[in-house]
Amino acid sequence: MTASVAFIGLGVMGYPMAGHLANGGYTVTVYNRTTEKAKRWAEQYSGRWAATPAEAAQNADIVFACVGNDDDLRAVTLGEHGAFATMKPGSIFVDHTTTSATVAKELAAVAAKINVAFLDAPVSGGQAGAENGALTVMLGGEQAAYEAIGPALNCFAKMHRLLGPVGAGQTAKMVNQICIAGVVQGLAEALHFATHNGLDANAVVDVISKGAAQSWQMENRAHTMVEGQFDFGFAVDWMRKDLGIVLDQAKASGCHLPLTALVDQFYSQVQSMGGGRWDTSSLIALLNRQN
Amino acid sequence: MTASVAFIGLGVMGYPMAGHLANGGYTVTVYNRTTEKAKRWAEQYSGRWAATPAEAAQNADIVFACVGNDDDLRAVTLGEHGAFATMKPGSIFVDHTTTSATVAKELAAVAAKINVAFLDAPVSGGQAGAENGALTVMLGGEQAAYEAIGPALNCFAKMHRLLGPVGAGQTAKMVNQICIAGVVQGLAEALHFATHNGLDANAVVDVISKGAAQSWQMENRAHTMVEGQFDFGFAVDWMRKDLGIVLDQAKASGCHLPLTALVDQFYSQVQSMGGGRWDTSSLIALLNRQN
Amino acid sequence: MTASVAFIGLGVMGYPMAGHLANGGYTVTVYNRTTEKAKRWAEQYSGRWAATPAEAAQNADIVFACVGNDDDLRAVTLGEHGAFATMKPGSIFVDHTTTSATVAKELAAVAAKINVAFLDAPVSGGQAGAENGALTVMLGGEQAAYEAIGPALNCFAKMHRLLGPVGAGQTAKMVNQICIAGVVQGLAEALHFATHNGLDANAVVDVISKGAAQSWQMENRAHTMVEGQFDFGFAVDWMRKDLGIVLDQAKASGCHLPLTALVDQFYSQVQSMGGGRWDTSSLIALLNRQN
Amino acid sequence: MTASVAFIGLGVMGYPMAGHLANGGYTVTVYNRTTEKAKRWAEQYSGRWAATPAEAAQNADIVFACVGNDDDLRAVTLGEHGAFATMKPGSIFVDHTTTSATVAKELAAVAAKINVAFLDAPVSGGQAGAENGALTVMLGGEQAAYEAIGPALNCFAKMHRLLGPVGAGQTAKMVNQICIAGVVQGLAEALHFATHNGLDANAVVDVISKGAAQSWQMENRAHTMVEGQFDFGFAVDWMRKDLGIVLDQAKASGCHLPLTALVDQFYSQVQSMGGGRWDTSSLIALLNRQN
Ligand SMILES: NC(=O)C1=CN([C@@H]2O[C@H](COP(=O)(O)OP(=O)(O)OC[C@H]3O[C@@H](n4cnc5c(N)ncnc54)[C@H](OP(=O)(O)O)[C@@H]3O)[C@@H](O)[C@H]2O)C=CC1
Ligand SMILES: NC(=O)C1=CN([C@@H]2O[C@H](COP(=O)(O)OP(=O)(O)OC[C@H]3O[C@@H](n4cnc5c(N)ncnc54)[C@H](OP(=O)(O)O)[C@@H]3O)[C@@H](O)[C@H]2O)C=CC1
Ligand SMILES: NC(=O)C1=CN([C@@H]2O[C@H](COP(=O)(O)OP(=O)(O)OC[C@H]3O[C@@H](n4cnc5c(N)ncnc54)[C@H](OP(=O)(O)O)[C@@H]3O)[C@@H](O)[C@H]2O)C=CC1
Missing domain, CATH: 3.40.50.720 (NAD(P)-binding Rossmann-like Domain)
Known part of the structure; x- marks a missing residue:
């Protein structure tokens, strides 16, 4: 049955x-x-x-x-x-x-x-x-x-x-999102820096993704970040919802998340750019804007 | 010959x-x-x-x-x-x-x-x-x-x-170090949060390292970070030297690296704790201290 | 009557x-x-x-x-x-x-x-x-x-x-608290820097409080910050309550407060040091700790 | 003579x-x-x-x-x-x-x-x-x-x-600039928040400048910040020169300046907007941009 x-x-x-x-x-x-x-x-x-x-x-x-x-x-x-x-x-x-x-x-x-x-x-x-x-x-x-x-x-x-026990699944998911916030902002700064300094960012990524700088985001998002393509993936609006939950639980449990709190504000700026539905990798758009 | x-x-x-x-x-x-x-x-x-x-x-x-x-x-x-x-x-x-x-x-x-x-x-x-x-x-x-x-x-x-051309190797290495700064701080916050919220951080890492939060640092450093072991690896003093080079070149080339600049200051705090020779993953020690 | x-x-x-x-x-x-x-x-x-x-x-x-x-x-x-x-x-x-x-x-x-x-x-x-x-x-x-x-x-x-209209008073109070977060963290870094570089911080404050760096906090808190005295004033726990309200309203209204979000996390660290009842000027204690 | x-x-x-x-x-x-x-x-x-x-x-x-x-x-x-x-x-x-x-x-x-x-x-x-x-x-x-x-x-x-002794004058000036970095970024976030939440920012400033949030910058720059006028005052390019000196000396002396390092990067973004000659209060322009 x-x-x-x-x-x-x-x-x-x-x-x-x-x-x-x-x-x-x-x-x-x-x-x-x-x-x-x-x-x-x-x-x-x-x-x-x-x-x-x-x-x-x-x-x-x-x-x-x-x-x-x-x-x-x-x-x-x-x-x-x-x-x-x-x-x-x-x-x-x-x-x-x-x-x-x-x-x-x-x-x-x-x-x-x-x-x-x-x-x-x-x-x-x-x-x-x-x-x-x-x-x-x-x-x-x-x-x-x-x-x-x-x-x-x-x-x-x-x-x-x-x-x-109950809640552990959600808390683990929060751990996941905290990691992503750090990885993506670091990667965004790295690619912004690479491009502004005349490197072929894709070539550099091929090389450094073999070592200590490697991440899933690097392997799966670096190329689209360099292109400025964000119309896919996990939306910034969702990420902000999740980071809101994370920061509330951090406060309640006496944890300190300086980077996460900061990146959450950067995502707020992406939303102001009209990027609420963009992929979380769109943090690079903030660094690259000129006006 | x-x-x-x-x-x-x-x-x-x-x-x-x-x-x-x-x-x-x-x-x-x-x-x-x-x-x-x-x-x-x-x-x-x-x-x-x-x-x-x-x-x-x-x-x-x-x-x-x-x-x-x-x-x-x-x-x-x-x-x-x-x-x-x-x-x-x-x-x-x-x-x-x-x-x-x-x-x-x-x-x-x-x-x-x-x-x-x-x-x-x-x-x-x-x-x-x-x-x-x-x-x-x-x-x-x-x-x-x-x-x-x-x-x-x-x-x-x-x-x-x-x-x-000449300089491209060094610039690529800087890209590598910027990525690491973000990954490690994000991972440190995530593990600090996991432990303070009663999770078995190692078990969580096993699960989330299959997805979008994965990184070399997660696979190779999360377990020692949870243990608070830092007496190995790439020293904080070297990292600060490298990030100093990065931030100088960012300034000269008109790049913005908010996260990198912030994490560099956190490494300064690790140095004050006596951690100049600790592995870069020691950022978690700042979050975990109670006094 | x-x-x-x-x-x-x-x-x-x-x-x-x-x-x-x-x-x-x-x-x-x-x-x-x-x-x-x-x-x-x-x-x-x-x-x-x-x-x-x-x-x-x-x-x-x-x-x-x-x-x-x-x-x-x-x-x-x-x-x-x-x-x-x-x-x-x-x-x-x-x-x-x-x-x-x-x-x-x-x-x-x-x-x-x-x-x-x-x-x-x-x-x-x-x-x-x-x-x-x-x-x-x-x-x-x-x-x-x-x-x-x-x-x-x-x-x-x-x-x-x-x-x-209703709410404007509370929103104005939030504006007040945001200003304080920036002033106090800046002042804390300045005094930490002054002391570590061998200056008589009180003498410096006397001089610079005549110009563009002046603030109420400088005139009323710099001396106690240098002494490390925080057992008075507006408590960190109250400040975190207020900054929590601020960050929620910022999110709801599409504002970006990177500094405020970061300082809020620093206050979380003050709480972990046992400083929940200390004055908000205790941010300097984080910078000065050595272990 | x-x-x-x-x-x-x-x-x-x-x-x-x-x-x-x-x-x-x-x-x-x-x-x-x-x-x-x-x-x-x-x-x-x-x-x-x-x-x-x-x-x-x-x-x-x-x-x-x-x-x-x-x-x-x-x-x-x-x-x-x-x-x-x-x-x-x-x-x-x-x-x-x-x-x-x-x-x-x-x-x-x-x-x-x-x-x-x-x-x-x-x-x-x-x-x-x-x-x-x-x-x-x-x-x-x-x-x-x-x-x-x-x-x-x-x-x-x-x-x-x-x-x-020699150097003390320059070090005191650095203390001055660190204070300003914190004050201005806090004020910028506060005014950005006030305006986005429908307050008359000038009226709010009149009220809160009587208390703990008061600063020289608030009394002398808030009104022009609200107007978005920056074509006067102490130029961002000079400020970045000064903050560069500050951050170098902080590193050499084992000081930690997380906020200062971050605000320095925000000034870098103001420079990219074409604001190198704008007054330091132009940090608010970063928060207010929508694209
Ligand atoms: N350690 C690591 O994991 C990694 C290090 N690096 C980089 O590689 C470089 C070397 O690192 P590492 O081998 O760990 O460093 P070490 O400190 O172990 O070795 C430094 C070497 O440089 C020599 N040296 C230093 N200054 C001088 C000088 N003024 N004149 C002559 N010789 C000098 C030292 O000589 P002496 O023996 O006399 O002191 C020593 O042989 C650094 O730039 C580091 O950033 C890069 C990737 C990883
Ligand atoms: N302290 C300061 O410097 C400043 C404080 N504020 C704000 O003013 C407010 C009050 O601060 P403060 O006076 O310092 O706080 P206290 O903790 O000293 O007093 C709080 C008061 O509220 C009462 N109270 C709390 N919860 C309840 C409840 N659920 N039901 C009934 N009564 C309740 C308490 O009663 P009980 O006596 O039974 O505990 C007490 O009378 C806060 O919002 C604070 O943020 C604003 C500016 C400055
Ligand atoms: N402007 C301000 O509000 C404040 C400025 N300061 C500081 O004061 C200093 C001067 O600022 P400011 O007067 O505004 O700057 P200006 O750019 O207006 O003037 C700089 C002066 O330095 C001269 N100069 C620059 N480089 C050289 C050189 N290599 N050899 C000879 N002369 C040189 C310039 O000569 P020339 O005319 O040929 O270019 C000019 O006379 C700076 O360190 C600044 O940070 C401090 C407080 C406030």
């Missing part, structure tokens, strides 16, 4: 993730705020769609969500017609949204009262990773629940790992 | 580099300011040592140098008993020191007058790379000279490339 | 402010969460105390508040037994707490429904200003309400001004 | 300073690289001009200089036809240029050999201060020499003070 699952939020990430679950043999019922997308998905994957999260969730063994932010997640779980209204005892809620650890803990507490396990499970790998089923999933929650959803995660993830 | 070469500066880097040349069949005459080290080298590699750079250089087809900084390089080339006093027309001077591009251009101009080709050729890969013959060499200068020394470079480098 | 007023929150600031109103001839009823302080105040100033904000506010023409943060303010206004439960139509609520502009607008909207005018009125001048009746008050709200409370403000303020 | 003095460098600052000396009764011989300016000065003040620094200095009791930077100062003292070639034993050299402390110490040592006293004496107060005879002078050197030139300084300074 195949498990019945629900998927809430068919955005850039959720749509293909739900698709991989359907292709993997799961009986999937989807919910999306904009119904049109849910219908299209149901047609494409021969699945079902529901008019509310509550309806989608009601017979599901696992309910997945991948929506926008903390408030969006509260809406689809606790709101009127939210998933928690109908989830059955013993079922599991898996949140793939990037949110604060606070909301994860808050919802896990509510879920516990109705005997539902909650796993925070933010992903990395971007649109391409979602489409190719090659995401990385960082999880927080109980081991038993994690093991139960392992086969489902395998449908769209090349790597997943339980990193601690 | 094997080529005769000289090697000036038998420090952490130069000693093994000169050794690889000897092992590769070159007739090597070394010079080192502290003679004791030159004698030891000559014994170990059955080579010769000279009392001055001029003496070491006088019959050499190629003269290599790897000393400390701009002034040191001027001393061993232009100084009394410097290599330029005796180098023969048609020979090649290869500088492996990390210096400014300015001194490279200055020395190349002097060398040209005595018909000596000058190549700036800073390296990356550290002590281990030098010992294992696995350095990366970034070069600036003339194509013909570069081609002529290629076989010699192969003795200690796994990768080398001509990146432009 | 003298006006009847209420004062909610008898902390470091509120206690003497309420006292000046009593001394100025107002009939004052105070409320404080910790009742002991309210009783002490009532005795000292021959005033009255109430057990709840609602009770204190019920016959008042003006209700003043000076509590801790946004949530505290919501508690004493909207909470059970909050002031809004009993305030009479035509009365005025004046908030001297430093809060977000958001909460000011939110409460003004609620107050409007019960025909109560709301003025946000954060102060500067510190404990000394409150005790000496020499505060500066920055206000947001309606002109008529502002004029009505002018005589009362004169009891404890040497300067007050209406700067725009 | 009135003293004979020489003045080298008739720029924006030197021209009126030399004029005040002439008006004060000194017999002044001027030198300027561009002779035209020297002739004009001699005519305007009925003084004398010389074709070289050596010629100007040869009978002088005091030789003043106010040229551009370290190298310029070396040129007019040590260079061929430099002042040190002819200065008489027992005379005094007073340098009003803003330079490094290093060059001050270097020249003082050379001067000592010819029995000339050297005082480093950078000024603040800008063009207006020079024209109105209201400069502040920060001095380093011997007490006796300082006392001997006091009456001359009074011609153009409203305040002067000996702050320590």
Whole structure:
């Protein structure tokens, strides 16, 4: 007997993730705020769609969500017609949204009262990773629940790992974003400097990407940064949302993130340039502008 | 007939580099300011040592140098008993020191007058790379000279490339160091944050090093950073020397490096903590201190 | 006939402010969460105390508040037994707490429904200003309400001004805190540099405080900064609360505050040193530490 | 008998300073690289001009200089036809240029050999201060020499003070510039924030300039910053020269100046916008740009 699952939020990430679950043999019922997308998905994957999260969730063994932010997640779980209204005892809620650890803990507490396990499970790998089923999933929650959803995660993830109690997945994702802020700003300054000093930046990158300066961003973004192409990838607006969460948690936990705080302000300047939807590598545009 | 070469500066880097040349069949005459080290080298590699750079250089087809900084390089080339006093027309001077591009251009101009080709050729890969013959060499200068020394470079480098006219090698090395400044500070903040928020930082690194946050530093330094071990690697004092060169060239060329300038000041604080000889990954020590 | 007023929150600031109103001839009823302080105040100033904000506010023409943060303010206004439960139509609520502009607008909207005018009125001048009746008050709200409370403000303020609609007072206070962040960090670096370079920092300050480097902080804090004395003044914990509000509003309004964001992180480091209650001038302690 | 003095460098600052000396009764011989300016000065003040620094200095009791930077100062003292070639034993050299402390110490040592006293004496107060005879002078050197030139300084300074041995004047000037960097960036962020949030920035400044956020820059530059007027005052190019000196000395003395280093990079961005000759308050232009 195949498990019945629900998927809430068919955005850039959720749509293909739900698709991989359907292709993997799961009986999937989807919910999306904009119904049109849910219908299209149901047609494409021969699945079902529901008019509310509550309806989608009601017979599901696992309910997945991948929506926008903390408030969006509260809406689809606790709101009127939210998933928690109908989830059955013993079922599991898996949140793939990037949110604060606070909301994860808050919802896990509510879920516990109705005997539902909650796993925070933010992903990395971007649109391409979602489409190719090659995401990385960082999880927080109980081991038993994690093991139960392992086969489902395998449908769209090349790597997943339980990193601690509820909130640990979100906190790990924050660690990921902090690293990226430093790497990208450093790379942006380096390429700005290379170009202004007459080097063939691409040639230099080929050489230095063999050593201690190497990074995923260097291998995957340096060439487009040199070209000034940013119309793809992980949007600055999303990055600012994530860094906002990071800086709040840093404050609450007594951590100091001087570079992250500074880069967050630089991203604010990218937004003012009209780059809210540009890839995070667009930090270089600030350095290169002349007026 | 094997080529005769000289090697000036038998420090952490130069000693093994000169050794690889000897092992590769070159007739090597070394010079080192502290003679004791030159004698030891000559014994170990059955080579010769000279009392001055001029003496070491006088019959050499190629003269290599790897000393400390701009002034040191001027001393061993232009100084009394410097290599330029005796180098023969048609020979090649290869500088492996990390210096400014300015001194490279200055020395190349002097060398040209005595018909000596000058190549700036800073390296990356550290002590281990030098010992294992696995350095990366970034070069600036003339194509013909570069081609002529290629076989010699192969003795200690796994990768080398001509990146432009004289100075291009040094400028490329600066690009490398700018990248590292950003990567390391970002990683330091990320690991500081992970630990303070109760995560197993090593486990998180295992997961996120598969994606967009990945870097050489993450793969090779995160674990020691978490342990607070810094007694190895590329020293903060060297890094500050290099970042000083970077910031000077940025100013001269109208580039803006806000992150690099800031991280340079953080390294100044590491020096005040007594960390001048620590690895560059010691930036995390600043974030973790409590008093 | 003298006006009847209420004062909610008898902390470091509120206690003497309420006292000046009593001394100025107002009939004052105070409320404080910790009742002991309210009783002490009532005795000292021959005033009255109430057990709840609602009770204190019920016959008042003006209700003043000076509590801790946004949530505290919501508690004493909207909470059970909050002031809004009993305030009479035509009365005025004046908030001297430093809060977000958001909460000011939110409460003004609620107050409007019960025909109560709301003025946000954060102060500067510190404990000394409150005790000496020499505060500066920055206000947001309606002109008529502002004029009505002018005589009362004169009891404890040497300067007050209406700067725009509701929220304008809080936003002006944020402008104030941003300026301070820059001034203090610059001054801290300057004095750290002066001392490390063998100057008599106090003598230098005497000279440069006549020109373009002059600031209130230089005239009032440089000497104690040089001594390393921080057990007075405006606490780092309060400053971080305020800068958190600033950075949130900057984000919401598309402003970029790189220096402010960075200094906020430095204050986080002061907190880790145990300096949460130190004066904001303690930023210099970070620069001076050696371990 | 009135003293004979020489003045080298008739720029924006030197021209009126030399004029005040002439008006004060000194017999002044001027030198300027561009002779035209020297002739004009001699005519305007009925003084004398010389074709070289050596010629100007040869009978002088005091030789003043106010040229551009370290190298310029070396040129007019040590260079061929430099002042040190002819200065008489027992005379005094007073340098009003803003330079490094290093060059001050270097020249003082050379001067000592010819029995000339050297005082480093950078000024603040800008063009207006020079024209109105209201400069502040920060001095380093011997007490006796300082006392001997006091009456001359009074011609153009409203305040002067000996702050320590040679170099102390320059170091004090650096302290001044560090303060300004912090004040101006903080003020720029504050005004950017005020305007973007709908406040009347001038009104806010009027209010907050009575308290802890007050600064000379706020009182003298806020209004022009709000207007975006920068075509006056102390040029960004000069500020970058000065901050370069500051950061070099910080490095040499083991000081940490994170904010100063960062603001220096922001000034680099102002230069790229074409603002090299704008007043230092132009940092706000970076925050306000939208493209
Ligand atoms: N260590 C590393 O991991 C890396 C270093 N580099 C760069 O390589 C260069 C050398 O580094 P490293 O080998 O570690 O340094 P060391 O300090 O170990 O060696 C420096 C060498 O230069 C000689 N030297 C210094 N000054 C003079 C002088 N004025 N006259 C003559 N000889 C002089 C020293 O002689 P003596 O023995 O007498 O002191 C010694 O042989 C530096 O520019 C460094 O930035 C680049 C990549 C990695
Ligand atoms: N201190 C200063 O120099 C300056 C302070 N400010 C601002 O003024 C405000 C007050 O500061 P300050 O007086 O120093 O603070 P204190 O901590 O001394 O006093 C805070 C007051 O608020 C009361 N309070 C806090 N939370 C609640 C709540 N939830 N319900 C009821 N009462 C509550 C406290 O009651 P209890 O006595 O029971 O704890 C106390 O009376 C803050 O917003 C601060 O940022 C502005 C300028 C200068
Ligand atoms: N302007 C200001 O507001 C302030 C300036 N300062 C400092 O004062 C100094 C002078 O500034 P300012 O008067 O504005 O500068 P200007 O550029 O107006 O004048 C510079 C003067 O130096 C002369 N000069 C420059 N280089 C040489 C050289 N190599 N040989 C001979 N003469 C030379 C110039 O001669 P020529 O006429 O031939 O070009 C000119 O007389 C600087 O160090 C500056 O940082 C300090 C406080 C305020």
